[in-house]
Amino acid sequence: MVAPTITAPTLADIEAIARAELARLPEPFRHHVRDVVVRVEDFCDAEIEREMGLDSPFDLLGLYQGVSLGQKSVVDVPQDIDRIFLYRRPILDYWCEGTDTLDHVVRHVLIHEIGHHLGFSDDDMERIEQSAE
Secondary structure (H helix, E strand, O other), rough: OOOOOOOOOOHHHHHHHHHHHHHHHOOHHHHHOOOOOOEEEEEOOOOHHHHOOOOOOOOOOOOEEOOHHHHHHHHOOOOOEEEEEEEEEHHHHHHHOOOHHHHHHHHHHHHHHHHHHHHHOHHHHHHHHHHHH
């Protein structure tokens, strides 16, 4: 008997999940992220890995790059666009090691990065998650 061939979700598959999850967000949140670019890559680049002091590129599932809403000013000229990166390979590893669906993992990482865009720190978001449990 030949074992079935299973392929890992592609960058496009993860992006489609992220787009669907963005569309499910309540309107106030969708409004605040309408200009944020969501990109899916296999891993963060070596510079990010170095800057963050990661032991492995598998340690980072997502990243927000930009100026959080609380830090923006109407008089400042934007220097760059706000971006949320989702890293496919670490997300897939995390998904394979757990019991959550892939959609749930992508949504969780996406919402975490949106939290950074809104100005929340990792500690803030951990407190919010704990209070919701």
